[in-house]
Amino acid sequence: MWHQGILKGGRTTEVQTESGHINRPARQGTAAWFRWLSWREWLVFFGMGAAVILLELRNHRMMWLEHGSGQTVWTDPELVGEIILFGLILPILGGLILGYQARTAVERDQIAEELALRRQLVAQIHKAKSWVDLVDIVVQTPGAVVPAAYAWLLLQRTNEESFMQVAHWHRPGHQLRLPLTNDAMSTCEQCLSSTVQNGTRIVSCEHSGGADQSTRYCLTFCSEITGKAALFFELPAEQQLARRQISMLDDLGKEISLAIDNANLNHLKQRQDSVARGERLRIARNLHDTLGQNISYLRLKLEQLNDTNLAGDPHRFQDDLVNMLAVADEAYLQVRDTLDELRASEQQELETIIGNYATQVSQRAGLLVDTKSSGKPRNLSATTSRQLMYIIREALNNVEKHASATAVQINLM
Known part of the structure; x- marks a missing residue:
């Protein structure tokens, strides 16, 4: 949440x-060069075609004079074909090819620019x-x-x-x-x-x-x-x-x-660390007020027994042993209850985090994520719990991106 x-x-x-916006990468120069050529390419090809036609026209006139055929431009089919080829077909085809290359270069540069911008934005988002x-x-x-x-x-x-x-x-x-x-x-x-x-x-x-x-x-x-x-x-x-x-x-x-998910997880971790510090202080105060007092009492009684003539008052010695045994039992129960509380808190906290993130991925990716817990809770350190959460999060992210799955099951044993 x-x-x-x-x-x-x-x-x-x-x-x-x-x-007004995040800095965009500079556009490449290839497309700019082709755009400059796009309106000149036709002039270049038509000019080359005109030069070839003039050269062919000169050669054909010399042939007409040499053979005395009396032909003209419009009566020589070979010359008419060359005029159509070099004056129209080749310039048009050449212009279309260069125009296609120009458009391809523009699109290629646009894609490169968009990829560079995307990488820049993604890096800024995650950093x-x-x-x-x-x-x-x-x-x-x-x-x-x-x-x-x-x-x-x-x-x-x-x-x-x-x-x-x-x-x-x-x-x-x-x-x-x-x-x-x-x-x-x-x-x-x-x-x-x-x-x-x-x-x-x-x-x-x-x-x-x-x-x-x-x-x-x-x-x-x-x-x-x-x-x-x-x-x-x-x-x-x-x-x-x-x-x-x-x-x-x-x-x-x-x-x-994903960045917001990470921000939420980091915030949740900070909040959990704060709660853990408060819990440690509470447990420390509780141990000081209960276990500490009992251990101090046992130490005091042991010192008294060490300085007392035990043979002179056996009934008092027996009473002190009974009291010390009761205090020791109470101290044992206090330690056991504290450990049980810590283990239950860690297990419940880890299950809650995994369940919340699984539900989040389920809603976001349209997956059916089923989280189950079985067996006796194990005593995991804070580092192990955090690493386990990161592993599960990375696994779910990989399933969402690459697996094309419809259902995922997580078993905590």
Whole structure:
């Protein structure tokens, strides 16, 4: 779920970069060169064809004079064929080939640019050092991929709570928009509760973009249980998302989901560490007040028995032994109860974490994840429990990405 500590008490962050978006990689020069050639290529080929035609025309005239045939340009079929070949067919074919190469170079450079941008965005998303940094990067992401003017990030911690706007972004030169209205946030619930069509996280928002009639889209991610999220962004009314842009935003949505999952896990780990420290202090105080007192009593009685003439008062010695045995039994029970409490707490904590993450993956990937626990709980160290959780998380991520599975079963024994 979206934790209160993560949400920073509902703080809304406004983000505005100097360039209006995350830095994009520089475009390669090959496509620029072909674009420069695209309108000259026809002149080059037609010029070459004209030169060949003039040369052939000169040769044919010399042949006509030499043989006295009296032919002209239009009565010589061989010359007419050469004019058609070198004046039309070859220049057109050459221009089409160079034009195709130019378009291919442009598309290749666009793909290379998009891949470089995707790598840059993914690296920035996963290298975010804090939740605030992650939110700032996420809310700027649409502006780096498409010419979006505005973006809003909405989060919902639990199914019982409404959406909360935690960040918004606008491109420099555009007027700052007010936060989304309750009407727009209710649209979020409709988008996230419905099934996303065509296998993409991008849905067209039905809510109007305002007086400028801009087109609003919504990038959805996260799960039903651990929290929903929606990243709204607006495009000018005359622009629509291209298929390649939808694919890129969809891929980035998956990376954002993983980054948010990691942020939630890190926050959960920090909270668990804090709880563990508090629990250790509580146990230490409890042991000091109970076990410590009993051990001090036993030590004191042993010192007294060591300094006492045991033969002179055997009844007192017997009574002291009975009392010491009772205190020792009580100390043993205190130690056993404390160990049982620690083992039960560790086992329950690990099962809860694994169950929550399994449910999250199930909702996000459409998998049927079944988690079962059997047998007697084992005493695992904090390091072992954490490593086990990371292994299970990585295994579930691999199943989600590569296995094309429909069901996963996790057995804790």
